[in-house]
Amino acid sequence: MTPFIDPWWLPVIFAGLMGLSILLYVILDGYDLGVGMLTRLEKDENRDLMVASIGPFWDANETWLVLGIGLLLVAFPVAHGLILTQLYLPVVLMLIALILRGVSFEFRAKAAPEHKQRWDHAFFAGSLLTALCQGYMLGAYVLGFDQSFAAVLFCLLAALGLVAGYVFVGACWLIYKVEGDLQKRAVRWAEVSLWATALAMAIISIATPLLSQRIFDRWFRLPEIIALLPIPIAAATLFVGLAIFLRRPLRARDELSWVPLATAGILFALGFVGIAYSFYPYLIADRLDIWQAAASPESLSIILIGALFVLPVILGYSILSHWIFRGKATHLSYE
Amino acid sequence: MDGLDPLILARIQFAANISFHILFPTITIALGWALLGFKLAYNRTKDEAWMDAYRLWVKVFALSFAMGVVSGITMSFQFGTNWPGYMEKVGNVAGPLLAYEVLTAFFLEAVFLGIMLFGFSRVPNWVHTLATLLVAGGTTLSAFWIIVLNSWMQTPVGYEIRDGVVHATDWWAIIFNPSMPYRLTHMLIASALTVAFLIAGMSAWRWLKDGGGEGVRRTLKAAVYAAALLIPVQIFVGDMHGLNTLEHQPQKIAAMEANWETRSHVPLVLFAIPDEKARTNHLEVAVPSGASLILKHEAAGVVPGLNDYPGNHPPVGPLFWGFRVMVGIGVLMLALSWLAAWTIRRRGVDAMPRWLARALVAMTFSGWVATLAGWYVTEIGRQPWLVTGVLKTADAVGPVGSAMVASSLTLYLAVYAVLLTAYIAVLYRLARLGKAAPEGKPMFPLPGVAEGPAEPQSEAPA
Numbered sequence: 001m002t003p004f005i006d007p008w009w010l011p012v013i014f015a016g017l018m019g020l021s022i023l024l025y026v027i028l029d030g031y032d033l034g035v036g037m038l039t040r041l042e043k044d045e046n047r048d049l050m051v052a053s054i055g056p057f058w059d060a061n062e063t064w065l066v067l068g069i070g071l072l073l074v075a076f077p078v079a080h081g082l083i084l085t086q087l088y089l090p091v092v093l094m095l096i097a098l099i100l101r102g103v104s105f106e107f108r109a110k111a112a113p114e115h116k117q118r119w120d121h122a123f124f125a126g127s128l129l130t131a132l133c134q135g136y137m138l139g140a141y142v143l144g145f146d147q148s149f150a151a152v153l154f155c156l157l158a159a160l161g162l163v164a165g166y167v168f169v170g171a172c173w174l175i176y177k178v179e180g181d182l183q184k185r186a187v188r189w190a191e192v193s194l195w196a197t198a199l200a201m202a203i204i205s206i207a208t209p210l211l212s213q214r215i216f217d218r219w220f221r222l223p224e225i226i227a228l229l230p231i232p233i234a235a236a237t238l239f240v241g242l243a244i245f246l247r248r249p250l251r252a253r254d255e256l257s258w259v260p261l262a263t264a265g266i267l268f269a270l271g272f273v274g275i276a277y278s279f280y281p282y283l284i285a286d287r288l289d290i291w292q293a294a295a296s297p298e299s300l301s302i303i304l305i306g307a308l309f310v311l312p313v314i315l316g317y318s319i320l321s322h323w324i325f326r327g328k329a330t331h332l333s334y335e
Numbered sequence: 336m337d338g339l340d341p342l343i344l345a346r347i348q349f350a351a352n353i354s355f356h357i358l359f360p361t362i363t364i365a366l367g368w369a370l371l372g373f374k375l376a377y378n379r380t381k382d383e384a385w386m387d388a389y390r391l392w393v394k395v396f397a398l399s400f401a402m403g404v405v406s407g408i409t410m411s412f413q414f415g416t417n418w419p420g421y422m423e424k425v426g427n428v429a430g431p432l433l434a435y436e437v438l439t440a441f442f443l444e445a446v447f448l449g450i451m452l453f454g455f456s457r458v459p460n461w462v463h464t465l466a467t468l469l470v471a472g473g474t475t476l477s478a479f480w481i482i483v484l485n486s487w488m489q490t491p492v493g494y495e496i497r498d499g500v501v502h503a504t505d506w507w508a509i510i511f512n513p514s515m516p517y518r519l520t521h522m523l524i525a526s527a528l529t530v531a532f533l534i535a536g537m538s539a540w541r542w543l544k545d546g547g548g549e550g551v552r553r554t555l556k557a558a559v560y561a562a563a564l565l566i567p568v569q570i571f572v573g574d575m576h577g578l579n580t581l582e583h584q585p586q587k588i589a590a591m592e593a594n595w596e597t598r599s600h601v602p603l604v605l606f607a608i609p610d611e612k613a614r615t616n617h618l619e620v621a622v623p624s625g626a627s628l629i630l631k632h633e634a635a636g637v638v639p640g641l642n643d644y645p646g647n648h649p650p651v652g653p654l655f656w657g658f659r660v661m662v663g664i665g666v667l668m669l670a671l672s673w674l675a676a677w678t679i680r681r682r683g684v685d686a687m688p689r690w691l692a693r694a695l696v697a698m699t700f701s702g703w704v705a706t707l708a709g710w711y712v713t714e715i716g717r718q719p720w721l722v723t724g725v726l727k728t729a730d731a732v733g734p735v736g737s738a739m740v741a742s743s744l745t746l747y748l749a750v751y752a753v754l755l756t757a758y759i760a761v762l763y764r765l766a767r768l769g770k771a772a773p774e775g776k777p778m779f780p781l782p783g784v785a786e787g788p789a790e791p792q793s794e795a796p797a
Contacts, residue, residue: 059401063441066408073414074434077426081419085733088416092743095409096750102405103754106398110761296502299427303434310438321449 007297011290014075014300015281017307018068023272025064027169027265028318032058034170036101036127037163038189039120046182047120051105053177053329058105060318062098067314074303079283079293086145087137094133101126128163135162142208142275144285154207161200168193169268172260177329179254190260191246198239201271205232208278214286215278228277235270238263342732344740345417348747350714352409354707355751359403361706364478364523365530366396367471370451372557374467378460387550392534394765397452402758404440409747411437417740418721420731425501425722428494428509429484436480443473475523482522486515488722489713490583501725513583517576518713524569525709528668529702531565534558535675536699537766539692542684544767552684559695563676566669573665574629580716581630584723585639586648587716591658592626593651596640601626609651614642649718657712664705671698700759 032054039047073080084091100122108119139158143151171193174186209216219228242263245256281289294300370392377385411433414422422429450458450466458466493508494501503509538555541547581588593609593616594601603625607616627636641648671694678687721728 059404062404062408066411066437067441070411070434070437073411073422074426074430077422077430080415081423081733084412084415085417085419085735088735088739088743091412091416092746095412096746098408099405099750099754102401103757106401107757107761110394110398110765111757112764295430296427296500298503299431302431302506306431306435306438310441314441 005301007300008291010297010300010304011075011294012281013304014071014294015283015290017311018071018075019272019276021064021068021071023269024318025061025068026272027268028057028061028064030166030268031169031173031261031264032061033101033127033131034166034168035173036123036170037131037167038170038174038186039127040124041185041189042182049178049182049329050174051108051123053174055105056321056325059102060314060321062102063314067311071307075295075300076283076290076293077295079288082284082288083141087140090133090136090140094130094137097126097129097133099126101130131163131166132159135159135165138162139204142204142285143211144287158200158204161197161204164193164196164200165268168197169261169264172264176257176261179328183254183257187246191243194239194243194246197267201235201267204271205274208275212278212285218278231270231274235267238267238270340737341735341740342729344737344744345732345735346728348740348744349413349417350711351744351747351751352406352413354710355755356403356406356410357706357710358703358755359399359406360474360478361526361529361703362399362533363396363403364474365526366392366399367467367474368527369530369534370396371464371467371471373554374464376553378464382549384549384553387548388554391550391765392554393452395762398758398761398765400448402754407440417733417735418731419733420726421721423500424726424731425488428487428491428501428503431503432480432484432487432509436477436484439473439477439480443470443477447473478522478526479519482519483510483512483515486518487512489518489717490514491722491725494725496725501722514576514579517572517579520572521569521576521709522706524565524572525702525706527565528562528569529706531558531562531672532668532695532698532702533700535562535672535695536697537762539695540699540763541766543689543692543696546685555695556679556684559672559675559679562668562672566665566672570665570669578630580713581639584716586641586644587654587713588630589639589641589644590649590651590654590716591712592630592638593655594626594638594640595642597637597643598640599627599635599637600624601630601636601638601640603629604655607655609655611651647719649716653715654712657708657715660708661705661712664701664708667698668701668705671695 035050035054039050042050069080072083104119104123104126108116108123111119136155136159139155140146140151142158143154168190171186171190175183175190178186209219219225242260245259245263279285281291283290283293295303370389373385373389373392376382377389447466447469450463451470455463487509490513492512493503493505495504496502534554535558538547538551538558541551542555577588577591589595592601593604593607595614595616600623602619602621602623604616604619604621607619607621609616624634626638627634630636630638641651675687675691675695678691717723719727719729721731
């Protein structure tokens with residue numbers, strides 16, 4: 001089978017699809033991991049409501065991770081091996097955490113009531129550990145898998161940073177999905193985690209160009225710097241704007257309760273664009289680019305046919321399910 | 336620890352993960368079709384007993400599907416963490432096949448699973464039936480792609496090697512590689528038998544407890560009949576699969592039969608302790624010329640022996656025993672399902688002797704054991720190759736050290752032990768509560784649907 005488009009473009013398309021999957025994953029699973037971590041702060045009724053608010057979505061949200069990593073595996077097999085052997089321990093811990101979290105969701109409702117609390121613990125721990133591991137991996141990836149003491153310290157900071165980020169978007173999700181006292185508390189959680197997230201994003205944004213001459217040149221060079229300046233400015237404006245917004249009481253009918261969530265999504269996207277711009281076209285900083293890592297054009301074009309068919313459906317379904325279950329969360333029932 | 340350890344540990348870890356994972360697809364593949372059967376029976380008869388059965392087993396399906404998804408995520412990462420050489424070498428063939436498997440699974444999950452699980456009262460009945468059909472078809476299609484890849488690794492064709500990397504030359508040949516049709520059929524029927532004995536076993540358990548309801552009797556009877564019909568087919572297909580293996584991977588058959596020398600009149604070894612150092616069997620109990628008869632259909636048939644493949648054949652013990660466990664369970668399944676089917680046909684479910692029901696309960700998870708044993712035979716039987724003649728297992732393993740792999744392996748095993756226990760406990764809980772639910776009102780919710788106004792529930796929402 002011959003490729004139906006210029007083979008040069010295939011790795012670019014797959015890098016784009018993979019990037020899109022990862023960004024959607026970080027935002028979507030980000031809010032339900034954040035809610036998972038926040039469940040620790042509430043009890044009984046409220047905790048059930050928080051879990052119910054992510055009930056219809058978390059499973060589909062997680063599929064974006066499988067899709068992202070699956071695309072890395074099938075489209076860039078060499079990079080998949082190199083990256084994952086470097087990240088062995090955090091990957092294993094994250095997988096265990098994801099398993100725990102995923103099944104506690106099922107078990108906390110289906111197992112005997114006296115075991116429910118145990119599965120609640122597993123749900124919280126799984127959410128927290130997943131976020132920590134992903135943050136650590138992000139740090140390690142940005143540093144090109146440097147193993148020095150300072151690098152490990154940076155990775156641990158990144159781990160905490162992503163926890164803050166997920167808690168932030170999780171709190172914004174709750175502002176949108178719940179009402180009353182719980183919503184008020186969610187606003188407070190969002191206020192606190194907002195600044196932690198801003199700090200973490202600032203640290204990573206400053207560290208990345210300092211660590212690589214190539215990335216430094218990409219950012220701080222005329223005329224690029226002028227074109228790029230809007231990214232950090234927009235991020236800073238959104239952070240400050242949202243902080244001001246959160247201080248004001250939500251209107252009685254809270255028609256604007258979606259604003260924090262949307263803002264958080266845009267902030268994540270801005271951060272992602274920054275990292276993607278720094279790295280492109282490299283999959284591993286300065287060592288392996290997307291053309292070196294790609295599978296053969298014949299294989300890529302076969303995968304692309306399937307992907308072009310299925311991706312819009314998954315995307316459409318994701319939008320549809322968020323539309324169907326829009327509005328305030330209620331306790332779950334089925335039939 | 337010596338130099339071999341990371342390889343062995345990585346192999347054990349992969350085996351542990353894939354063994355745990357395969358338990359759940361083995362159930363969902365056939366359970367999807369069983370649910371379609373219940374649904375069609377309900378459509379035809381409008382008998383609520385069939386819908387009771389559907390509501391109970393769709394929960395088992397949902398739980399098994401979730402377990403399959405989370406354990407499947409682990410698999411897709413392990414290719415990279417432990418076996419980077421695999422995708423580097425054969426990624427051009429394995430990549431598209433894996434991609435289609437994942438895409439099929441997602442397509443399903445995204446679109447039809449939700450309707451099948453939660454949509455009974457939200458969509459027209461025919462849409463719900465159609466969703467059930469598509470989910471059943473989709474899980475089977477997912478299995479198809481994975482079996483294609485596995486079979487290609489056993490009997491690779493349709494490729495060429497350029498610059499040390501495999502490139503696909505003929506996708507048709509890759510997909511319909513020589514061992515694929517046999518392995519696929521064998522696995523699909525294995526799934527059906529696993530589910531038949533699972534449903535029969537759990538229904539018998541419920542029947543022993545308090546008689547269950549009409550739904551329990553229906554499913555018990557249907558499952559026993561299905562098992563009785565399928566097991567002879569499976570034995571026939573297994574035999575064909577064996578003959579196919581003899582043609583393409585003779586050393587695997589030699590190890591399964593513990594036959595050391597290529598010769599005629601090879602006996603069928605019933606029991607032995609194979610000794611790879613001395614290259615002989617101890618304490619052998621055998622049927623004269625039995626293996627020649629089975630494999631060549633004549634007593635004088637020449638069957639290849641292990642000594643023709645020095646250093647290039649799989650370990651003998653695991654294959655020899657794995658094969659006997661699988662066949663042994665198959666024989667038990669045949670005896671029990673025929674006896675139970677005969678009894679039920681003559682006297683009805685309620686006149687079944689209690690010991691027979693207890694025997695069905697004892698065999699509830701027998702399909703899992705036989706399926707795992709069979710997969711061990713075929714996967715260990717491919718060693719020392721990862722992709723026969725193309726890539727050795729030892730050349731695909733990653734640079735991760737023993738200590739690291741040992742710790743991750745321990746973690747995985749601990750988690751899997753807990754989850755398997757919880758899974759089985761919840762299955763019995765579902766079976767116990769299933770019939771206690773008032774008509775059309777399931778006892779506990781599944782994650783996936785929020786609907787108001789919510790009524791107060793003692794059970795927590797998911």
